[in-house]
Amino acid sequence: MRILIIEDDDRIAKPLAEYLRRQHHIVDITTDGLEGWKWSQSELYELILLDLMLPKLDGITLCQRLRAASSNALILMLTARDTTDDKIIGLDAGADDYLIKPFELKELAARIRALARRSQEIRPPILIHGDLQLDPAIQQVTYAGSILLLTPKEYMILEYFLRNPNKVVTRSAILDKLWEFDKSSGEGSIKTHITNLRNKLRASGGSEDLIENIYGIGYRLGNK
Numbered sequence: 001m002r003i004l005i006i007e008d009d010d011r012i013a014k015p016l017a018e019y020l021r022r023q024h025h026i027v028d029i030t031t032d033g034l035e036g037w038k039w040s041q042s043e044l045y046e047l048i049l050l051d052l053m054l055p056k057l058d059g060i061t062l063c064q065r066l067r068a069a070s071s072n073a074l075i076l077m078l079t080a081r082d083t084t085d086d087k088i089i090g091l092d093a094g095a096d097d098y099l100i101k102p103f104e105l106k107e108l109a110a111r112i113r114a115l116a117r118r119s120q121e122i123r124p125p126i127l128i129h130g131d132l133q134l135d136p137a138i139q140q141v142t143y144a145g146s147i148l149l150l151t152p153k154e155y156m157i158l159e160y161f162l163r164n165p166n167k168v169v170t171r172s173a174i175l176d177k178l179w180e181f182d183k184s185s186g187e188g189s190i191k192t193h194i195t196n197l198r199n200k201l202r203a204s205g206g207s208e209d210l211i212e213n214i215y216g217i218g219y220r221l222g223n224k
Contacts, residue, residue: 001116002026002177004045006036006062007078008054012101016049019105024139024152026178033057040066045073047112052079052090060093067094074115078103127162129221132206134162143204153178154197157190161211161221170218194219 003020007013008031017027028043030036034056040048048066052059063075077095079086087098096118097111127134131144134155141148141158150158156178161169171190194211201210212222 001046001112002044003028003047003049004036004039004043004073005029005049006031006033006054006059007049007051008032009051012078016105016108019109021152023109024155026156031055033059033062037062037065040071040073041069047074047076047115050075050077050095052077052081052086060089063090063093063095076108076111076115127159129162129165132162132201132210134159143201143206146204148200148204150197150200151193153189153193154200157193158197161219165221168214168217168220173218 003025005013005017005027007016007029010031013029013031017029020027028039028045030039031054033054036048036050036054037057039045050059050063054062057065059077059079063077066073066075074097075095076097076099077090078099078101079090080101082100090098096115099108099111125135127136132141133143134141136159139155141150141155157174160174160177174190198211209222212220214220
């Protein structure tokens with residue numbers, strides 16, 4: 001899931017981003033509401049974690065602006081305000097859920113999973129390509145029954161391939177879908193991640209051509 005954190009307190013934003021990245025999410029951070037608005041119009045975020053009290057543009061106004069612009073992103077509002085009236089204001093502004101600071105990261109992760117289940121996008125529970133299987137529910141990949149230990153980025157690239165099994169995937173598409181707002185370091189590392197993925201698949205008995213090179217364009221899932 002691509003997530004935007006709009007939070008001006010680094011003590012909250014940075015540990016939160018690190019935790020979510022370990023859960024295989026793509027995470028961007030910005031510290032003021034106006035910048036958050038600009039980023040939300042530049043990238044397709046599936047979830048926005050939105051602080052209520054922000055410089056330049058407050059969370060309620062930003063939430064209203066996002067909904068007025070027909071944003072389909074899930075919005076989880078984060079705030080220290082815990083009165084019923086505050087919650088009603090946030091939800092009426094268009095937020096999908098409301099979490100009170102301080103909160104446990106495990107609770108936040110559970111809220112995100114609940115929001116994802118309620119979203120309209122329906123996906124198959126297990127992605128299968130021959131002997132290769134990826135289970136998004138438990139974020140586990142197996143080949144011929146053997147579990148593959150993948151890094152978060154390797155996992156996300158493989159999931160993207162499996163969701164586009166008959167499609168040639170360009171490097172720019174991988175960057176747009178799986179890299180964070182600053183993509184400057186992404187282009188050079190895609191090849192390394194693909195090589196590592198191939199090595200791990202081959203070590204489990206997979207074909208060398210399971211991830212094919214399409215010269216000058218990108219990659220495609222090959223023989224099963």
